Amino acid sequence: MRYSRRLMAFIRIPGLALLLAGLLLCFFILPAQAHAILLKSDPAKDAVLATAPSQVSMWFTEDLNPASSTAEVVNATNTRVDTKDAHVTVNDPREMIVSLPAKLPAGVYVVVWRTQSSDDGHVLRGSFHFSVAQADGTVPQVSSKTIPGTDVLGSNSATDASSGQLDGSSLFSFLMITLVDIGVVFWVGAQLWHSFVLQLFDTQEVEQQRADQRAIQRFERFFAVPVLVLLLLANLGVLIGQGLALSDGSWSQALLPATLQGLVLHSRFGTYWLLRLAVLALALLLAVFAALKRQRPRAIDSTLSWINLILALALLIAVTLSGHAAAVNGDLQIFAILGDWLHLLAAALWVGGMLYLALIYLPILHSTTLPSRSRILLSTLAHYSPLALAGVIIMAVSGPFNAVVHMDTFSQLITTAYGRALSVKTLLVIALLVTSSLHVFVYRPRLKKAFASYEGIGSHPDDKPEDTGKHPFLALSSEIKVLENKLEGHVTRLTRILRWEPLLGVAVLVCTGLLNVFAGTLLPTTVGQTTSSQATVVKPFHGTVQTKDHKYTLNVTVSPNRFGTNVFTVNVLDSKGQPDTQVGVSIYTTMLDMDMGTDAINLQPDGKGHFSARGI
Structure with missing residues (x-):
């Protein structure tokens, strides 16, 4: 009866936690895109x-962080000509305006802009130019090699290693993000162990109770405080990494209080980053209390365990809401965030649980006898298996969904750094x-069978072996030694593979860090990009694509469809096939041949459903 009640609690509590998380996620949902393009x-x-x-007025695909989104206008001699008042408008957080002086002379002008997403903090840079004609209608000719702007706000490309290369600032961001992922997964996995393995399946076996208690004490004394301190520092590093992206790798600019304050106080990313720190600070206070007060009543132990579990779920929510999933298209955002949260939860159940098993639980079994070690190991793995299985199932469901949400085509698995990192992660999983x-299916059953044989003969020392011509006692001792x-050997092989599993899990988390850093490589692609193999064909390209919501059909023409300047023409048809x-x-x-960044070409309408513009 007692076991049945605990089993029902084991089933209900994760369900309630999942429902609570879903409600919180729905409450905080805000529409967004992949980058502020x-x-x-x-x-x-x-x-x-x-x-x-x-x-100059510009409109972007998602809300901007007004403290770190800006623009400048320069002339052909790379002299700044705007009035230095670039700002995000109050009424529309996706619009940025920069004023120009009166009587701007004829010439070519370059607008260089930099945006930071208010949702996930990703930075994007770009530029475009326009011309002011002279009185006779002519435009001063400027060589394309002398068009300035690329050194005003940095290169005309997305940051976050959107070219698939890790520079200094991107490498720093990758390291900090990876440390956060590993630390969160390990710490949350430890709380799940304490709540659903060591306490929920309480046992009457004295040896098992001692082992469980020693595991909790080992985590509290040697791991809880250092891991939480590391998480606090790594989260600060994540914020500094955002500053480096804004300042083009300048440490002095990234560490300025004004830069960090702008990141924290003027974006939703900063809001959820503060929530991360609040959760970690509270968890650190509880960890210090647990480390100092080792002798505690059982009721306090249970209360601390459940408070830490609630903090763990809140931390997963804060990490998810400040991650790449929070910047997905509004129609899919709730599913993307929920999928990302479930993916993190699955990693904590599976990878975090294995890290706990390898770093905390297995070392305490060294001092036990071989029979006790075998018995405790089999019992503990049986209790942990439901959590690991739940993690495997959730990861199997949420992983492909996340890939579908963040990627448009299967070709991106090869053509983008994000896709290649995802492919490696899939192989590691x-x-x-x-x-x-x-x-689960080979080493553990063999250990269980060997332990049953050893325990069977060891529990009947008076049984007489068959007459072998030797002394019965010596024959029995020899048989016990063989079984021992x-x-x-089975215990050694099982513990060895249990130590290898977390290493693969950490490798998976490293790939997750790369996915976050390389998210910029999933910038919108063009038809010409996906058909780059046809670039050598000297004839116009014609293609038809459909929007994701199936409301519009686009007939695309690229002429002459070769390296250099092309004319891009798009005919837009609505769902009824009429020009829109x-x-x-x-x-x-x-x-694709070199890192020149992503260039935006705004096509001009002719009023009949056709849009065209020249571009490279």
Whole structure:
């Protein structure tokens, strides 16, 4: 009866926690895109104006952090000509305006912009130019090699290693993000162990009770405080990494209080980053209390365990809401965030649990006798298996869903650094599954069988072996010794594979860090990009694509479809096949042969459903 009640609690509590997390996620949902990408501008890209504009207005695909999103306008000599008042408008957090002086002379002008997503903190840079014609209608000719702007706010490309290369600032961000992932998974996994393995399945076996208590004490004395301190420092490093992305790798600029304050106080990323720190600070206080007050009543132990479990779930929510999933398209955002949260929970159940088993539980079994070690190991693994299985199932479901949400085509698994990192992560997960299957279906049953044989003969010392011509006592001792050696071999093999599993899990988390850093490589692709193998064909390219919501069909033409300047023409048809003029069309191009960043081309309408512009 007691076991049944505990089993029902084991089933109900994770369900309630999942429901609570889902409600919290729904409460905090805000629409977003993948990056703050330039959607359109006024003046438009490559526009030739008869009169000088009074300002440049730009609209982006998601809310901007007003403290770190900016723009500058320079002329052909790389001299800044704007009034230095670039700002995000109050009424529209996706619009940025920079004013220009009156009577701007004729010439070519470059607008260089930098945006930071208010949701996940990702930074994007880009530029475009427009021209002001002279009185006779002509435009001063400027060589494309002398067009300035690339050194005003940094290179015209996305940060976060969107080119698939890790520079100094991206490497630092990767290390900090990976430390956060590993620390969170390990600490949350430890709380799940304490609540659902060591306490929920309380046993009457004295040896098992002692081992469980020693495991908790080992974690509290040697791991809890250092891990939480490391997490606090790594989270600060994540914020500094955002500052490095904004300052183009300048440590002095990234560490300025104004830079850090802008990141924290003017974006949703900063809000949830503060929530991370609040949860970690509270957990650290509890960890210090537990380390100092080792002799505690059982009721306090149970209360601390459940408070830490609630903090663990809150930490997973805060990490998810400040991650890449929070910047997915609004229609899929709730599913992306919930999928990301479940993926983190699965990693804590599976990888975090294995880390706890290898670092905390297995070392305390060294001082026990071989029979006790075998009995405790088999019992503990049986209690942990439901959690590990739940982690495997959730990861198997949430992993492919996350890939579908963040990626548009299977080709991105090869053509983008994000996709390649995801492919390696998938292979590592498969290797982890194979390793786990070996220990569950091969090594553990063999140990169980060997232990049953050893315990059977050891519990009947008066049984007489068959007459072998030797003294019965010597024959029995010899048989016990053989079974003991066999049992020890099975224990050694099982513990060895249990130590290898967490290493594969850590490798998976390293790939997760790369996915976060390389998220910028999933910038919108163009038809020309996905058909780069046809670039050598000297004839116009014609293709048809459909939007994800199936509301629009786009007939795309690229002419002459070769290296250099091309004319991009798009015909937009609505769901009824009629031309639609009430839309805006932008194309994003990326040079595959070298890192030239992502270029945005805003196509101009002709009022009949056709949009066209020249671009490289």
